[in-house]
Amino acid sequence: KNEVEQSPQNLTAQEGEFITINCSYSVGISALHWLQQHPGGGIVSLFMLSSGKKKHGRLIATINIQEKHSSLHITASHPRDSAVYICAVTGGATNKLIFGTGTLLAVQP
Amino acid sequence: GAGVSQSPRYKVAKRGQDVALRCDPISGHVSLFWYQQALGQGPEFLTYFQNEAQLDKSGLPSDRFFAERPEGSVSTLKIQRTQKEDSAVYLCASSLGFWGQDQMNTEAFFGQGTRLTVV
Numbered sequence: 098k099n100e101v102e103q104s105p106q107n108l109t110a111q112e113g114e115f116i117t118i119n120c121s122y123s124v125g126i127s128a129l130h131w132l133q134q135h136p137g138g139g140i141v142s143l144f145m146l147s148s149g150k151k152k153h154g155r156l157i158a159t160i161n162i163q164e165k166h167s168s169l170h171i172t173a174s175h176p177r178d179s180a181v182y183i184c185a186v187t188g189g190a191t192n193k194l195i196f197g198t199g200t201l202l203a204v205q206p
Numbered sequence: 207g208a209g210v211s212q213s214p215r216y217k218v219a220k221r222g223q224d225v226a227l228r229c230d231p232i233s234g235h236v237s238l239f240w241y242q243q244a245l246g247q248g249p250e251f252l253t254y255f256q257n258e259a260q261l262d263k264s265g266l267p268s269d270r271f272f273a274e275r276p277e278g279s280v281s282t283l284k285i286q287r288t289q290k291e292d293s294a295v296y297l298c299a300s301s302l303g304f305w306g307q308d309q310m311n312t313e314a315f316f317g318q319g320t321r322l323t324v325v
Contacts, residue, residue, distance in 0.1 A: 128312055140249075140297065140316040183248060191262045192312045193239060194299070196248035 100124050103184050103197035110204050116171040118200045120184030123165065127192060131158050131169045132183040134199070140183070143169070174204045208232075212298050212317035219288045219324050227283045227320045229298030236303030238281050239314065240273055243295040252296075255281060256303060288324045295319040 101122045110116050120129070131143040144151050144158040146167075151158050155174075160167040171178055184197040211230040219225050231238050236257055241249035242265075251265040257278040266273070270289075275281040285292055299314040 130314070132316075139318040140299075142313055142315065145313045187312050191254045191256075192237070192301075193251045193254050193262065194241070194249070194314060195251070196241075198248045 099198065100195050101184055101186055101197040103182075103200050105200060106198065107201045108203070110174050110202070112175060112204055112206050114174050114204075116174050116178075116202065116204075118169045118182050118184075118202070120167045120169070120197055121165060122167075122184075122186050122195075124186065124188060124195065126186040126188040128187050129160055129167050130185045130187065130194065131156075131167075132185060134181045134183060136180075143182075171202075176204045176206050179203050210298055210300050210315050210317035212296075212320050214320060215318060217320060217322050219322065221290060221324055222287050223324075224284065224286045225288055225322065227285075227296050227322070229281045229283070229300075229317060231279065231281070231298070231300030232315055233279070234302070235300035235315070236278075237301045237312075238275060239299045239301075240281070240283050241297040241299065242267075243297055243319070245294070249297055252283070285322075288322075290324050293322055293324045295321050 104119050128145050128147045130145050132140050134140045146160050155172045157170040181199040181201050183199045185194040213228045238255040240252040243249040253273045254262040255275040270286045272284045297319045298317045301314045
């Protein structure tokens with residue numbers, strides 16, 4: 098079993114829909130990261146959080162430490178949101194990232 | 207530069223050839239990580255540097271993989287006698303590093319990656 102699990106693996110939405118991607122982890126962490134990767138592109142950090150909720154534009158990330166669960170929400174989705182969204186956690190002496198397998202999101206116009 | 211820079215962006219190597227991948231982290235970033243991302247998979251940790259010290263190399267898949275960061279800035283990942291299974295995108299990330307419980311310093315900034323294809 099992976100230490101970081103994401104669902105769904107693939108998601109297709111219509112423009113304007115509200116989107117939720119879920120992440121569960123089984124290890125102790127110092128922080129949880131939501132990352133975005135476009136095809137052929139590098140990885141961009143969207144959020145880093147250790148408690149509560151953060152909002153940036155149309156993106157909202159929440160984390161429940163007790164339940165070891167986080168969600169990434171996208172409001173009013175747009176085709177340019179199409180990308181792979183990756184949940185990753187840091188912890189331990191080196192704070193290396195442990196990645197989930199990603200969620201491939203396609204937003205259709 | 208303003209971000210993490212990796213070179214080359216693309217590398218095609220014949221099986222058995224040695225390759226060297228370069229990473230220029232953000233200036234002043236203490237921590238540097240290398241990750242390997244196979245097609246359709248999430249990145250996997252390879253190795254970690256804090257300044258010039260390689261503190262964790264537990265993710266290196268074999269002794270054909272070697273990484274260095276001799277002056278605590280630029281890092282090179284070297285793969286000797288490349289095999290087809292080495293084909294992947296190699297990602298470099300840097301962060302300020304962490305001091306005690308200051309979690310903000312663990313935010314990672316990624317390069318565009320080097321896509322290695324071994325034929």
